[in-house]
Amino acid sequence: MTSPWYKSISSVLGLRGLLFFILGVVALVTILAPLTSNSYEASSTLVPNVYSNYRRIKEQAAVDYLDLRSLSLGTTLREFPLCGKERESYVPCYNVTGNLLAGLQEGDELDRHCEFERDKERCVVRPPKDYKIPLRWPLGRDIIWSGNVKITKDQLLSSGTVTTRLMLLEENQITFHSEDGLIFDGVKDYARQIAEMIGLGSDTEFAQAGIRTVLDIGCGFGSFGAHLVSLKMMPICIAEYEATGSQVQLALERGLPAMIGNFFSKQLPYPALSFDMVHCAHCGTTWDIKDAMLLLEVDRVLKPGGYFVLTSPTNKAQGNLPDTKKTSISTRVNELSKKICWSLTGQQDETFLWQKTSDSNCYSSRSEASIPLCKEGDSVPYYHPLVPCISGTTSKRWIPIQNRSAVSLTTSAGLEIHGKCFFLFLFHSFRFTWYLHFLNVSGLKPEEFLEDTQIWRSALKNYWSLLTPLIFSDHPKRPGDEDPLPPFNMIRNVMDMNARFGNLNSALLDQGKSAWVMNVVPVNARNTLPIILDRGFAGVLHDWCEPFPTYPRTYDMLHANELLTLLSSERCSLMDLFLEMDRILRPEGWVVISDKLGVIEMARALATRVRWEARVIDLQDGSDQRLLVCQKPFLKK
Ligand SMILES: *[C@@H]1O[C@H](CO)[C@@H](O)[C@H](O)[C@H]1NC(C)=O
Ligand SMILES: *[C@@H]1O[C@H](CO)[C@@H](O)[C@H](O)[C@H]1NC(C)=O
Ligand SMILES: *[C@@H]1O[C@H](CO)[C@@H](O)[C@H](O)[C@H]1NC(C)=O
Numbered sequence: 035m036t037s038p039w040y041k042s043i044s045s046v047l048g049l050r051g052l053l054f055f056i057l058g059v060v061a062l063v064t065i066l067a068p069l070t071s072n073s074y075e076a077s078s079t080l081v082p083n084v085y086s087n088y089r090r091i092k093e094q095a096a097v098d099y100l101d102l103r104s105l106s107l108g109t110t111l112r113e114f115p116l117c118g119k120e121r122e123s124y125v126p127c128y129n130v131t132g133n134l135l136a137g138l139q140e141g142d143e144l145d146r147h148c149e150f151e152r153d154k155e156r157c158v159v160r161p162p163k164d165y166k167i168p169l170r171w172p173l174g175r176d177i178i179w180s181g182n183v184k185i186t187k188d189q190l191l192s193s194g195t196v197t198t199r200l201m202l203l204e205e206n207q208i209t210f211h212s213e214d215g216l217i218f219d220g221v222k223d224y225a226r227q228i229a230e231m232i233g234l235g236s237d238t239e240f241a242q243a244g245i246r247t248v249l250d251i252g253c254g255f256g257s258f259g260a261h262l263v264s265l266k267m268m269p270i271c272i273a274e275y276e277a278t279g280s281q282v283q284l285a286l287e288r289g290l291p292a293m294i295g296n297f298f299s300k301q302l303p304y305p306a307l308s309f310d311m312v313h314c315a316h317c318g319t320t321w322d323i324k325d326a327m328l329l330l331e332v333d334r335v336l337k338p339g340g341y342f343v344l345t346s347p348t349n350k351a352q353g354n355l356p357d358t359k360k361t362s363i364s365t366r367v368n369e370l371s372k373k374i375c376w377s378l379t380g381q382q383d384e385t386f387l388w389q390k391t392s393d394s395n396c397y398s399s400r401s402e403a404s405i406p407l408c409k410e411g412d413s414v415p416y417y418h419p420l421v422p423c424i425s426g427t428t429s430k431r432w433i434p435i436q437n438r439s440a441v442s443l444t445t446s447a448g449l450e451i452h453g454k455c456f457f458l459f460l461f462h463s464f465r466f467t468w469y470l471h472f473l474n475v476s477g478l479k480p481e482e483f484l485e486d487t488q489i490w491r492s493a494l495k496n497y498w499s500l501l502t503p504l505i506f507s508d509h510p511k512r513p514g515d516e517d518p519l520p521p522f523n524m525i526r527n528v529m530d531m532n533a534r535f536g537n538l539n540s541a542l543l544d545q546g547k548s549a550w551v552m553n554v555v556p557v558n559a560r561n562t563l564p565i566i567l568d569r570g571f572a573g574v575l576h577d578w579c580e581p582f583p584t585y586p587r588t589y590d591m592l593h594a595n596e597l598l599t600l601l602s603s604e605r606c607s608l609m610d611l612f613l614e615m616d617r618i619l620r621p622e623g624w625v626v627i628s629d630k631l632g633v634i635e636m637a638r639a640l641a642t643r644v645r646w647e648a649r650v651i652d653l654q655d656g657s658d659q660r661l662l663v664c665q666k667p668f669l670k671k
Contacts, residue, residue: 113645114613116669117157123184124159124617125294126151126581128275141298144274146417148580156609158644159586159617160669164206167622167668171289171526171548175260176210178287182587183208185279210257210288221261224315224385228343231380231387240267244435245310246570249335252317253292256285263290268550269313270572272296275583286588289526291550291572294583297328301415303575306426308335308567310435315345315385322366326374327420329367330405333374334425339392339434342376345385373404374424392434394427414555414563414575430475431564476565483535490537493628494545496653498523500663501591501624506647513653525549525590525624529582531615532556532597533573536566552589554582559600579606587620595628598637608640616644621668626661634660645669 117124132150133143164181168174185208225237232243240246246267253259253271262269272295273281285292295302297319312332321329321344332342346363364386368378375391391397397407408423412430426432473480495514502518504511517523526549530538533553542549553573555563566573576582578601592615598608615625625646627637634650641648646664653661 112643114643115157117159121159122162123586125275125585145296145298145300146583156613161587161621168287170521170524175288178208180206180208183283183287210255221257225261227382227385228387231382232341237265240265244438247309248311248313249309251312251314251319253281253285256288256290259285259290260288268570268572280585283585286527291552293574297331300417300419301331302335303416304335305414305564305567306334307337307429307431309340310337311341311343312336313343321363322370325422326370327422329370330424331420333390336390337435338390338432339436340390342388343385347384373400392436394432397424397427414561416557416575416577431568486535487537487540490541491544494538494541497626500651505649505663513651527589528591528593529554529589531592531594532559532600533566534562536569536571536573538593539571556600578611579604581614582618584618586617589618589623590620591624592619593626598627598629598633612640612644616666619666621666623666625664628659628661631658631660634662637662
């Protein structure tokens, strides 16, 4: 290796050269614009879609151009101003006051409503005064800085007996474990109780029953999820937006998978047949209202043979309800369960457990008055209104969870391609029969999948080695150099903003990184979300022209592979996307953007505007693909 296989674009072009290059490109687009605009008016009746799309790109380019031009007048790139203190914990799209004013009610006002978002001042969100970088995993799972979450001592103390026992507020820390460092025994007992109801000897056997992914509705302080993670399961916490004492914020601060999501009026942004278990312990949802549509939503996201666990104070009358309603929620859910082919499998103390049928013929054998089947395809709903019918029954993904208990989906271990022999072995190995079935069901070629797996393994090695402040120094690190010493690459919560098959996630697991990934599939990308969820990973559908349903500073690393190229055909502004990325990234967190050279140059200018340190990396693989590695600064007050 005589020639350096790495060089930095920025050092060749220089910052100003770079800016002028971008301005040149954007200016060209803008200069050509009037022509297209006229032809659009003339031919709009003939091919409206092509031209209106093009016009949108052009308009956005013009806006971005004006913005860039205005900043080129100064000598340096103009940074966005810092937001005021009121935006510290701001989550867009959840303005309850505004929603009530707009006439929303019956819980709908607590839902996500991005349509009422006004044009906000573009500014960079600052951390609270006493914000501290979270502790490393797994210590950070048990101890968090109280200044990082919006929670008051009073909220902690008034939050119920179970939760207060779990938490000790020390000087500036919240501790979630008992003195001996073990997770509070109550959670263990509870998990064992659920395992017994399923017919298992202990909670370590969940995997043998095919249970890996758990949708945990209203996760409290995340202790159940933390326990499931220790059992190598994948719990995903969802809870409604809460201005203070947020369950989602706490879970993410502890490094546990979570996002804002709720059961009021819209479907969750997951495909049908996604989770092995749905869990609700004192989650506050009244399951039998709205023609049982909430329960039908649980049924939709449950895989065949999956479980619904409901823990609630049973046999207690509900306060002000009429006499007919004075039965426990579990009893009422149980009445409904028969209509949707669920069977009550266990009941102990406050906990009820139902199993969804694994037999799709069950539905046709129900009585006449039962709930109808939906006539949908396999598309993933994006905050679609709840539906009064049963979903997923005709899906090709109707595979009972018990049928894949022998398959480890945690990692792609064994998917190495060491020549053709191994590849052939794959086809004949029993272990991968199910894997191949799921590839086939998703219309994916095994070769395509395996190649993608391989690409991301080597990509991750490069990424990881670059995640060190050294990359911005005069003697920057090169891709592939030895891993930096802690705490530089302290990464637990990762978001893959354009996740495709989830292979960055599987590469992280294969390389033994203690990270979890929120795999995001953009609405206008290929619908690979079912594959991601079937692999047992966390995944969600999202429109990147809208804010992501999470709290500020909740991710340690954001990864955007070809996302900017994908979004260039959208109306939304990349500047707003960068501000949103900055909002959800914690101080000193990392962004890795992989895209084509021209796009990366644009991204670099935007990264400067949100004050990230950024460096363009050429992997010298002969392609015009470049990396932009960025770190968000810790803006102290
Ligand atoms: C919420 O909406 C109200 C009414 O539209 C508005 O006055 C208020 O500023 C909004 N709050 C935030 C945080 O955007
Ligand atoms: C699941 O396994 C059972 C028993 O092994 C088998 O009879 C059934 O056909 C399988 N179902 C599917 C959908 O593969
Ligand atoms: C894959 O799916 C196609 C139809 O979608 C089917 O004809 C074929 O037999 C399947 N192959 C395997 C190995 O399951």
